Amino acid sequence: MESTQSAGGITGNVLFYVSPEPLNREQHAKLALVHNDKPYGFAKTGTAVPLTVTEFAPAALSFPVIFAGEDRVPLAVMGLNNGENLFVNADGSIDPGVYIPAYIRRYPFVLANDESQDRLIVCIDKGSSLLSDTGDTALFDDKGEPTEYTQNCIKFCDDFEAERRRTDSFVQLLKDNDLFELKSAIFTPTDEAGQPGQPQTVAEYYGVSEEKLNALPVEKLKELQANGALAQIYAHLVSLVGWDRLIAVAMVRQAAAAGVVVN
Structure with a gap:
């Protein structure tokens, strides 16, 4: 992959990147990485962050x-409100044990389309x-x-680009088998006496339908198992329990902001 290209024809709008430009040995000869043990401040507004399919299992443990x-x-859903990431702290740190998506870890590097030469080039x-x-x-010697x-x-x-293409193929497989359905994340608040209130819809999104999955022919299920797709589907389904954790984290953050102690 080329890393020293001239500017021109760069297209695309990428989450987190403010001023992406092609990495160039002339322009960036003196540029260097700043060491920071809490480097994730740029992601604090990332409510939902793109994932590749091989990340489903580790990500499912967090969100x-x-x-x-x-x-x-x-x-990966990392917040409930636009511009909110409940896992990135104000100082740019991320709580121990929380999975950090590769999309975040690659920053401040990224691949971008160069339409003039019909290829991807490395940008910062x-x-x-x-x-x-x-x-x-x-960055340069x-x-x-x-x-x-x-x-x-x-x-x-x-490597991320290769995984992204693999993810596109995985999604197309789910489409071809008509496995998607519209789902809702529901939150039922309780009053001071602990009685349940009216259920509230927190989010609507697409997910794999367990009913459609279970209705697939045995041969198709064996095929999905053999190519690894079935394991990723189950990782996605298990991750949906994470809506409860996400809501709980949001409530603790809101209570802390209001000066209320939550047991």
Whole structure:
């Protein structure tokens, strides 16, 4: 993958990236990574973050994995309100044990479309606070070649793109088998006496229908099992229990903001 391209024809709007530009040895010769043990402040507004299919199982331990939009894009739900991420703290840290999606881990690097040459090129978010001319780990060495750190980041982006294509194939498989249905996340509040109130719809999203899945022919289920798709489907279904955790985290955050102690 090329890492030193001229600007021009770069397209696409990517979550978290403010000023993406092609990585270039002339323009970015002095640029370096700023070491920060709490580097995730850029993701604090990421309510739903894209996931690749191989991330479903680890992500399911932390938050709901859903599908959204006409393309049924897999997302990790990390907040209940727009511009809110309940797992990224104000200081840029993430609580121990919470899975960090690869989409977040690759930042401030990203692949972008170069329409003029019909290919993907490596870009960086020049507006990122993680990059500076006075940073700690250089992007290029004295000869103008990508450092080992930069090479590793480029490989990570290439691997992510390969996983993204694999994810597209997985989603298409679910579409071909008509396994999607519209689902709702429901929250039932309780009053001061502990009595249940009126159920409230927290979110609507697309997910795999267990009824449709169970109705598939045995041969098709064996095929899904053999190609690994069935395990990912079950990871998605198990993750939906995470709506309860997400709601609980939101309630604790709201209570803390209001100065209320929650037992």
